[in-house]
Amino acid sequence: MARQGLTAERLAKVGAELADEIGFDQLTVSAVARQVGVQPASVYAHLSGTGDLRARVALLALEELADLVSEALAGRAGIDALVAYADAYRDYARAHPGRWAAMQTPLDPATAARSAGPRIAAMTRAVLRGYDLAGEDQTHAVRLIGSSLRGFIDLEAAGSFDHSGPAPAVSWRHTLVALDTLLRAWPPRAEHDHGQPTLEGR
Template sequence: MARAGLTTELVVRAGADLADEVGFDAVTPSTLARALGVRVASLYSHVAGADDLRQRIALLALDELADRASEALAGRAGREALEAFADAYRDYGREHPGRYAAMQTRLSPEAAASGPGGRHAELARAVLRGYGLGETEETHAVRLIGSVVRGFTVLELGGGFDHSPPPPDATWPRILDGVDAVLRSWAR
């Protein structure tokens, strides 16, 4: 029987909050139950176990970020859209490091294509419309953008740029200029 007051949404959101505090890898049903002040068995009315909890946190994070990126992209094209999209991802990672890590969880093919994972691909393709790439090249370009944004954000979150100047904020616009130049020349 489910504990009064607990819902699946509350459990998953609490798991996501805990991931931001202690790191995604440290979130287990046991640590979450302690944080919520309940017994582990109380969680199993809402999640099927550790893997289910992790998948649900990943889907929540993907959904939150898709909403944020969609809002950032509204009315923008070309370089401006690229910057809005990339900034939304980087900012989300800095504000929610545990959720950002959760988004790297391998999803089932169905969840990846039809859930928020599919929304992210469509948002990236919306950025690319301003560059005039043919459909056959879009997948390659989506992967380029994802690799650059994720790579930079993960390195920044892990302290990879702490050892030398300039600060990451000075490098970020230069990185986006480079991606923009590649995408503009790719279209030719």
């Protein structure tokens, strides 16, 4: 009855917190409405639906992560920058699993262009400035780093590392050192009996 002062921004913020608690795939218009103590229909005055809600949470998460990465990278280079960059990702994902999940769902191209995604991409390339990479090699390196970090974080979040060996944090450190090693020696060369079979297609 009394006005709550709902806005799309506030709903996105509530949605982000709720996603961290109950999981991004459980995030619905109804859940947000319940959380702020309002009827579901009222939310539709500010959001166009569940898809809109989730996209806004994703945008919010990208902004937050971009800010954290930006802060982490300040004044660092080489492996220090790489570690700071990677830790910013992993720390964020662990602290905010719902927002992390939100960031993984593809945005439509127009929205993606307006998001903080490009800002993050630029910082990723900035990390690689500490290494000696030119042209396409840089793209390959960006993709390798992105793949490894995202894969590790997803597997850790899914609990895939829970039932074996040393703590994930130890493997994480090894992974970062390994990536640093690779970047310093880029491009990698297959030195194998058969020559370079892997670059010949199948």
